[in-house]
Amino acid sequence: MLIYYALERKKVLARLGISFFLFGLINNVLYVIILSAALDLVPPSTPKGIIAFCNIAPSLIAKVGWPYALKGRVRYWRRLLGCCILSVAGMLVISAFDGLNMRLLGIAFASFSSGLGELTFLQLSTTYHPLSIAGHAVGYFASGTGGAGLVGAGLWWFVRSLGVRLGIGLSATLPVFIPLTYSLLLPKPSIIQAMHFESAEDSQDSLPGFEYRPLPAPDDEDDNDTIQPTLAGPLRLPKNVTLSMQDKWDLVRPLLLKYMLPLFSVYLLEYTINQGISPTLVYPVPPPSTISGHIIKSLRDYYPLWQLVYQFTVFLSRSSLSMGLPPLPPRLLPLPAILQALILITLLLDSAIGILEFTDDGWSILCVFLLISAEGICGGLAYVNTYYHVGQENLGASSISHPERARQEREFKVGSVGFADSLGILFASLVSVPTEVELCKAQVRRGKALCKTL
Template sequence: MLKWSSLTAEKKSLLRLGASFFLFGLINNVLYVIILSAALDLVPPSTPKGIIAFCNIAPALAAKIGWPYLLKGKIQYARRVIGCCLLSFVGMLVVALYESLYARLLGICLASFSSGLGELTFLQLSTTYSPPSVGGHSVGYFASGTGGAGLVGAFLWWEVRGWGVRTGVGISSVLPFILPLTYYLLLPRPATFLHPGMSRTYSTATVPEAIEEEGDGVETSRLLGTEPSGAATSRLEKSVSLSATDKWRLVKPMLMKYMLPLFCVYTFEYTINQGVAPTLLYPVPDPSRYWLLSKIIHSVRDYYPLWQLVYQASVFLSRSSISFGLPPIPERLLPAPAFVQLGILFVLVIESALGIFSEDREGRSFALVFLLIGIEGICGGLAYVNVFYRINQEEPDRSTVHNLEQAKQEREFRIGSIGFADSSGILLASLLAVPTELELCKTQVSRGKTLCKGL
């Protein structure tokens, strides 16, 4: 009876943990997706949509560089969560209340900084949970939430865009308050999973120190089932921070293994989304020839949000692969999604510039674009969840196991440092997207296809 009760409690804790990290991923990223999906509505038609992408990622990149690489010491998770909530709320209000281009770009920058810091924070938070199966559970559901954010954000803007920017964005500005509510009311603390009833793959000596509650001392030895000596307690309580040398030692082996594949995937992916997709336009479908398609596309402006919806749906499925119970892809195949993305980019550029099928066969063109954007989203999602899952599962450096606080900070830094790769890839893509969109539109106009000029 006791064993069954304990097992039930464990399952409930895992369910709460998964739900918490899913909500963290969903809410933290949903505003980012709404802004990308609303790009056509936030700026004048003559403004390249790549500018939105740039302002939506550059501040996030600054947060992902500033916090793990430049700041030192313990992470105050509660303060970060509250800060991210307030920044997102203010940023979206600015976008909703002001119509000038520069004010909206400022609001987007605030929301972007919050999103970048939030993603970094929640991924680092996942490393405070042991054993590794629990930490992987956290990452899997967080990635699923970020994928769900893409689907929810794109669909939400599809539904509310008719209400205008002020109302649609204004309504979305209240969503960030779900983050602190989840953190304080739903999220189980790491100590919940540190008990003899749960199996471990790490030895006691390598279990990361539990997350600190602000204002409370960390009783690491009590959680691990041992009583410390006075010297050990002093060592645990001593302030620890990673030096620049420590951080370079941790980053160096991850450059080719994790960072380069993630950088390439996101460079190709967002070049497609922001530079090529806005030019993948076709005439409004004739109901007599394309009955179903005509129910979805009512104007040329509907194509871009639809491509975003297809992309985000496929991202959700692939980012949820770990939480669905599918095995992670082999480590040697982590670069594969980048090569597939490059091929998709090439084909879609040809389709936009020259047209693979004749103009009277737009149904085939639509089907091709639909398929390729779906594959694009699957590749991007698989790259994201598998890279962060594998980093979360890496064992601590054996040279630091005597200092649990240092081991904890190293695990937090490892997973936090990777965000630089995907965000810098998105930033580069936003710079490439502006001339790409303009040149593709010019090429279309030169062959008599002027739809891109009417957006």
């Protein structure tokens, strides 16, 4: 009997992990496909940073506005269905129209859906208790988002020869799997709660004097009062709790310097590299007899290659928790941003004055390969560890005694942090436009005009 029960617990955890992995993978894969296809979506004379701007600004609006505008509990099924419809519509617009303005509109639709979807899945992870299970869900979701980078960049690497219309059109079918996974595979929070998962670190989730009570299931539509057992007897608590704007500000204020600033810095530097510097990191096409020559056939292969390398290392680092590695201590969360700044400076100098250019271009390509790999590792570690630690933070005594308020506080806190990475990407898209232009001019001045041929 005990063996059967242990196997059932493993099956439920596997379903939870696979579900959140698929949520991260499918929700983010369209975003990555659009970025990887930047060279093919706009004319050669158009800075690729415009794609990045339209691919992140609507997402930022969703992440900034939705947590503050939402009142009461999250209706997950309705929101995910809406995200699915909007994503499909956006990708179909991109594939159906050749004009730049219509393609940017389609990108904006997909971006808003992706931002709202990411916010929703991170909030959904907080409905699973104890805290170790919530961390399990976050780890697999982060791994899925990293996998989306690898799948999206790799997919466009192989199908871009089919053209934008067919390649983007085929990808419009992917969002349909999100509501299917939510309905058919994801275990309900009540199932997890019934199995009484518990570990040593979960003791912080309760306070002396309060009996532990699992948080309400997210799709519980019953608006009747909740009976909460207390030391003095049963207490009737209303479910229709709503956090005020002051409550939300009090919750988000401690997160600004501890979590949001490091995450903002990492993404500002990371996407400045990806959209402003990487398009200019081009070298003569290597001979076919070399290893790099088997991968790089033309100058237009460099930018998709750098994106593929970056996305692969992001996947590895975002999967660190799901692979069983320990999280970074909170005090080390600024470290990825510091390393990211050093990588940006090195690649910037190489693009501008050629500090990594050698007689053998193969060594130059190798150096850039290693630096972009390190960039991806820093970005992935910052993402997964930030959201993990936010989800593991303690709640006050008043919140723990009221399960509905505790649920809404956790949902809001993890949802509000997403503003930081999206704002960093948005600023990077603004910076990358003039950065790419000026770096190309600097290369032309020193007699290297390869960037002008892209």
